[in-house]
Amino acid sequence: MIKIDFKNVSSSVIGEKYGLDIESEFGVYAPKIEEIIKNLNFNKDKQGAWLQWMNLGYSEETLWYVKEYAAMVENRFDNVLVLGIGGSALGAIAFCHALLKPNWNLLSKEERGGYPRIFFLDNIDPDEIQSLLNILDLKRTLVNVITKSGSTAETMAQFMIIKDKMQSLLGDDYRKNIVATTDKQSGVLRQIANEEGYKTFVVPDDVGGRFSVFSPVGLVPMALVGIDIDDIMNGIKTMDLALKNTDINKNIAAQNALIHYLMDTQKGHYITVMMPYSSKLKYVSDWFVQLWAESLGKEVDREGNLVNIGPVPIKALGATDQHSQIQLYNEGKHDKLINFIRVDEFDNVVEIPKIFEFTGINYLGGKTINELINAEADATAVALTDFKRPNLTIRMPKVNAYYMAELFYMLEVQTAIAGELYNINAFNQPGVEQAKNYTYALMGRSGYEESRNELEEKIGIKKEENN
Numbered sequence: 001m002i003k004i005d006f007k008n009v010s011s012s013v014i015g016e017k018y019g020l021d022i023e024s025e026f027g028v029y030a031p032k033i034e035e036i037i038k039n040l041n042f043n044k045d046k047q048g049a050w051l052q053w054m055n056l057g058y059s060e061e062t063l064w065y066v067k068e069y070a071a072m073v074e075n076r077f078d079n080v081l082v083l084g085i086g087g088s089a090l091g092a093i094a095f096c097h098a099l100l101k102p103n104w105n106l107l108s109k110e111e112r113g114g115y116p117r118i119f120f121l122d123n124i125d126p127d128e129i130q131s132l133l134n135i136l137d138l139k140r141t142l143v144n145v146i147t148k149s150g151s152t153a154e155t156m157a158q159f160m161i162i163k164d165k166m167q168s169l170l171g172d173d174y175r176k177n178i179v180a181t182t183d184k185q186s187g188v189l190r191q192i193a194n195e196e197g198y199k200t201f202v203v204p205d206d207v208g209g210r211f212s213v214f215s216p217v218g219l220v221p222m223a224l225v226g227i228d229i230d231d232i233m234n235g236i237k238t239m240d241l242a243l244k245n246t247d248i249n250k251n252i253a254a255q256n257a258l259i260h261y262l263m264d265t266q267k268g269h270y271i272t273v274m275m276p277y278s279s280k281l282k283y284v285s286d287w288f289v290q291l292w293a294e295s296l297g298k299e300v301d302r303e304g305n306l307v308n309i310g311p312v313p314i315k316a317l318g319a320t321d322q323h324s325q326i327q328l329y330n331e332g333k334h335d336k337l338i339n340f341i342r343v344d345e346f347d348n349v350v351e352i353p354k355i356f357e358f359t360g361i362n363y364l365g366g367k368t369i370n371e372l373i374n375a376e377a378d379a380t381a382v383a384l385t386d387f388k389r390p391n392l393t394i395r396m397p398k399v400n401a402y403y404m405a406e407l408f409y410m411l412e413v414q415t416a417i418a419g420e421l422y423n424i425n426a427f428n429q430p431g432v433e434q435a436k437n438y439t440y441a442l443m444g445r446s447g448y449e450e451s452r453n454e455l456e457e458k459i460g461i462k463k464e465e466n467n
């Protein structure tokens, strides 16, 4: 299983001013943590508790339908194009980047084991969209449009463009190139899918976008490119079982949640840096940043009191960002907790040849790149510790579907527990909804006219210009 090493957060290593007396804090918080874990598990089937993500690892039916569909479309497409944003894209991006062979889309069909290339459009940059349309053969492309609400402007605008082009190329047969993932009954995409007769998958009730990676939101794109989703389910189940343990000394998600909470509230270390030492894990940080930020950045607590709280997540990549961010982390403000992710075994061992023997780089010759990245990760952790900067290390035996699932599920549970410690609702996102609604208003969606007038005044757009 994945493990976490907290020793460099402890006051015995980095001193009392910035470190935590972990043993004593675990003792103090043990009853609270026990109650939180019991409640999470007790309430997970309760309607409106937004905890259905805790059941996704056990959804054999979903697994079966996703695999059946993936098998049905196998060999029919050269490309998969995923349209989605935020929680509807980040999880699958992270899994595909970690688990597919590097440079997947540049490999031949044989090298990809017969599976299609995969592209994600999770932004509305006109140049990006146009350049993708220029290279994709839409006749040979399966589009997976994913939106829980069914109306997110970015995703639906992309979908309108692609659907229009596909229909002019394929006529009514274009439907066979679409698979929609959305709410089971509400939303514009559900209505369109029903009317047009698309194949659909459901984003289950009470699963928020950022907790949806193990629903069809993430599983469909992964299965389409041959990622072993059985392994994913097994990884979730193993971790779920471990995290049902209500003893803080045996529950890594609870330990990590508590450490982050105390570091923020007691020591002013409110910035969470997520820094994997593996290029495959680069987009784990993007997914985590959303999970941590949207879940924990809140205006009010559970009782409605104004609190304006939330730790600030930052993404970094080792060793690359040693050369851009570590100066700040070693010497800047004492406000960051660095989370390393280390991989015990890389897929490859790359040797550095013994050349330039009479120069200052001869020490590298005969070593491996593996030794170098590990030495750099060790060195960075020691240097941070010397500077009394709290840092912890999540260790993954290997980057595969099973351990990725363990890692993601652990981080989800950690976030849910942190939400309870902060006494906020980790599962809503009123701050996101507000900007979404303003966009609808500015783009002239019906029902948003009043808001539009107000907004135009705020932005300073003259009404005559729009008339």
Ligand code: PA5
Pocket (backbone or CB within 6 Å): 085, 086, 087, 088, 146, 147, 148, 149, 150, 151, 152, 155, 208, 209, 210, 211, 294, 429, 432
């Ligand atoms: O986590 C969230 O709720 C958000 O990031 C959503 O996933 C994102 O806004 C996309 O929403 P939807 O899936 O409704 O298109």
